[in-house]
Amino acid sequence: MKALKANVTSGLCRGSRIPVCDNSGAKLLYIISFRGDKGVRGRKPSGGVGDFITASVKIGDPDMRKKVVNAVIVRQKKEYKRSDGTRIKFEDNAAVVLKDEKGNPSGTLVKGPIAREIVGRWPAVAKIAKLVV
Numbered sequence: 001m002k003a004l005k006a007n008v009t010s011g012l013c014r015g016s017r018i019p020v021c022d023n024s025g026a027k028l029l030y031i032i033s034f035r036g037d038k039g040v041r042g043r044k045p046s047g048g049v050g051d052f053i054t055a056s057v058k059i060g061d062p063d064m065r066k067k068v069v070n071a072v073i074v075r076q077k078k079e080y081k082r083s084d085g086t087r088i089k090f091e092d093n094a095a096v097v098l099k100d101e102k103g104n105p106s107g108t109l110v111k112g113p114i115a116r117e118i119v120g121r122w123p124a125v126a127k128i129a130k131l132v133v
Helices: 117-121 123-127
Strands: 017-019 026-034 052-060 068-075 094-098 110-114 129-132
Touching (some): 094 110, 117 123, 117 129, 123 129
Parallel strands (some): 110 129
Antiparallel strands (some): 026 052
16 A cells, blocks of 8 residues: 555544445445554544545445445545645545455446545556546
8 A cells, every 4th residue: 555645634533424435335334443543542543535444334235234344535524735735625525445455446436536645545446536636
């Protein structure tokens, strides 16, 4: 996994419900954990754009519901700063469900824009995106 050049502010925490923006069959995810989170006693794990998460499918197709899936956060409402000094935020939070741990997406297309930080870190997700911001 490639390092991010942006200083991404953690906009989502464990227990957040996040909509899915691909056609994998899931509609709403409940965040269980963040991969790579070290953790400190008393601190709640959180993450932002480009983070690999483990989530439970709360709403979706009957065959997808109640399953634990891997996903990547592609948009967040919380503003974050890029290395060139610009600040960016999206109008909603969104994630893409992954098929395996290598980063291959379950769906075949992504609805809406995704962050530029996703392109370097998750190239397979960037391939199915229509718009990169």
